[in-house]
Amino acid sequence: MKHLLKMLDLSTEEITEILDLADQLKYELKHGIPHPHLKGKTLGMIFQKASTRTRVSFETGMYQLGGYPLFLSSNDLQIGRGEPVQDTARVLSRYLSGIMIRTFDQKEVEDLAKYGNIPIINGLTDFCHPCQVLADLMTIREFKGKLEGLKMCFIGDGNNMANSLIVGGLKTGMSVSIACPKDYQPPKEILDFAAGYGDKFEMTDSPAQAAKDADVILTDVWASMGQEDEAEKRRKAFVGYQVNDELMKVAKSDAMVLHCLPAHREEEITEKVFEEHAKEIFEEAENRLHAQKAVMVKLMA
Numbered sequence: 001m002k003h004l005l006k007m008l009d010l011s012t013e014e015i016t017e018i019l020d021l022a023d024q025l026k027y028e029l030k031h032g033i034p035h036p037h038l039k040g041k042t043l044g045m046i047f048q049k050a051s052t053r054t055r056v057s058f059e060t061g062m063y064q065l066g067g068y069p070l071f072l073s074s075n076d077l078q079i080g081r082g083e084p085v086q087d088t089a090r091v092l093s094r095y096l097s098g099i100m101i102r103t104f105d106q107k108e109v110e111d112l113a114k115y116g117n118i119p120i121i122n123g124l125t126d127f128c129h130p131c132q133v134l135a136d137l138m139t140i141r142e143f144k145g146k147l148e149g150l151k152m153c154f155i156g157d158g159n160n161m162a163n164s165l166i167v168g169g170l171k172t173g174m175s176v177s178i179a180c181p182k183d184y185q186p187p188k189e190i191l192d193f194a195a196g197y198g199d200k201f202e203m204t205d206s207p208a209q210a211a212k213d214a215d216v217i218l219t220d221v222w223a224s225m226g227q228e229d230e231a232e233k234r235r236k237a238f239v240g241y242q243v244n245d246e247l248m249k250v251a252k253s254d255a256m257v258l259h260c261l262p263a264h265r266e267e268e269i270t271e272k273v274f275e276e277h278a279k280e281i282f283e284e285a286e287n288r289l290h291a292q293k294a295v296m297v298k299l300m301a
């Protein structure tokens with residue numbers, strides 16, 4: 001494993017290794033056991049979109065590993081003024097030990113990896129959000145004791161989160177059902193991948209069907225970053241695609257609810273369901289820290 005560009009690139013063994021290391025690093029942090037695996041290393045963090053969790057968890061995680069994080073806003077970098085990513089990659093490769101990037105186009109992340117010679121970590125693109133899904137898998141395993149054989153259900157937009165959850169869920173032996181409106185389905189690349197898993201994957205426009213007997217229900221915003229102009233149109237298209245009491249009734253009685261956050265209460269999830277599952281949701285947010293530390297150690301130590 002040289003980079004973390006998308007879940008599609010990871011083998012099941014690599015995912016399990018990351019989750020095991022994340023559990024160990026979480027234990028070490030909780031018990032005050034130092035783990036300076038990245039002493040003297042530097043991580044450049046390029047942000048072309050807003051972030052609370054990704055920024056703070058990567059920055060803190062890098063400190064905890066003995067390394068040094070650099071926050072690089074695209075407002076300040078020449079990349080924001082049009083310097084080609086090929087050049088940025090070759091320059092930053094000479095200063096840094098690794099780069100985390102949050103941007104729009106997946107190709108930009110792939111190009112950084114192609115032209116640079118240091119590990120690249122995808123901190124969210126329009127196509128996928130692998131760091132979040134590793135934390136989600138870690139959280140599910142923590143609460144349920146396993147992944148294999150569970151049913152994961154995603155309700156809402158066939159977006160970056162849906163894409164990564166489908167791949168991460170199927171690769172770790174879960175069955176995955178997603179419910180999204182017809183015009184908001186995941187891209188062909190993801191559906192082609194999922195088709196290889198036969199009846200372990202289901203896509204429907206019926207939230208109740210997708211949620212039936214689910215062990216884990218996930219959702220995400222109806223309008224992602226960069227889609228603010230379409231927010232009103234999307235609000236109409238996604239009526240009915242809400243995680244609420246009615247939906248929870250068809251899931252298993254002990255079903256977990258996860259949300260990558262930020263959440264829009266009374267849109268994709270009701271305040272009530274959100275607060276009833278706050279324990280899982282905020283553990284999920286915490287696990288970003290541990291899962292990303294594991295990724296950094298795997299790639300940069």
Ligand code: CP
Pocket residue numbers: 050051052053054055124132260261262
């Ligand atoms: N879930 C997530 O990636 O949060 P941020 O946008 O705050 O980083």
Ligand code: NVA
Pocket residue numbers: 124159160161220221223224225260261262
């Ligand atoms: N789908 C959301 C995820 C935010 C963490 C977005 O891209 O804005």
